[in-house]
Amino acid sequence: MANLLLDDGTIESDLGEIALELALLGIQLRHYDPGTSLLFLNLLDQDVLTESEKRYCVELHNSVFEFIQQENDAVWCDLLNVHPGSFN
Structure with missing residues (x-):
């Protein structure tokens, strides 16, 4: 299970949501x-x-x-x- 700590302090653990957040930074997540x-x-x-x-x-x-x-x-x-x- 992946977790992503966001700037506002929340932790995102949904892989689809993590991929969307990383895409904003130009990072493509493939699982x-x-x-x-x-x-x-x-x-x-x-x-x-x-x-x-x-x-x-x-x-x-x-x-x-x-x-x-x-x-x-x-x-x-x-x-x-x-x-x-x-x-x-």
């Missing part, structure tokens, strides 16, 4: 839900991934970003690993 990809098999259900499973996820992410990069001349992306057992 890819790996849960919709058959390529991730059951990795999302696991609490811990092996190093090779982690590399596999990063490689899939990079291939998706390459497509977006060609489509939109994107120059930067971010991959976040958020899990109930993650620190903070």
Whole structure:
């Protein structure tokens, strides 16, 4: 879940609203839900991934970003690993 702290102190957590706020700054937010990809098999259900499973996820992410990069001349992306057992 994403959160965006606005100038007026409110916190926006709706992804569509966050995308609109960022668009005002010239930032395009694209969200890819790996849960919709058959390529991730059951990795999302696991609490811990092996190093090779982690590399596999990063490689899939990079291939998706390459497509977006060609489509939109994107120059930067971010991959976040958020899990109930993650620190903070």
